[in-house]
Amino acid sequence: MTVSAPDLKAFLLATPFFGGLSDSSLDLLISMLVECRFDIGATIVAEGEPGRSMFIVKSGRLAVSKRAHAGTLVPISVLEAGDFFGEMTLIEMQNRSATVVAESETVLYELTAQKLYACYKADIRAYVIVLQNINRELCRRLRRADDRVTAHRPGDEETPER
Secondary structure, rough: OOHHHHHHHHHHOOOOOOOOOOHHHHHHHHHHHEEEEEEEOOOOEEEOOOOEEEEEEOOEEEEEEEEEEOOOEEOOOOOOOOOEHHHHHHHOOOOOOOOEEEEEEEEEEEHHHHHHHHHHHHHHHHHHHHHHHHHHHHHHHHHHHHHHHOOOOOOOOOOOOO
């Protein structure tokens, strides 16, 4: 099913990534997005690989995980429609920090670092709003991580035998 431009605009404006953008700025960013489709079980990004793009989840369910030092896979979060991921590589230009796998058929919109730079050149106001939106979401995630860490009480886990 093809999504009409008004439906796509309404969806994107409801996501934290595109909030506060003017109609013309949103049109510019929409023109830079590439729709990507993934089957169940597909790895979208893998921890440690180079990454120069981020994704907005249009539909589907994705699992985010990270490898612990011992090599075990640690679930981090679940992403659904309206969420976005991969933005850290656009800001810090580092490799992917986690692995994201499709748990259902998934439709994503990809925005590359190159396209984001084109946005900067064409519409600095939109660029600043997008970066503010990314930073707000990163702060929310950091607060949730802080809450999870502080909710863990010493003694909750078994202590290793000496």
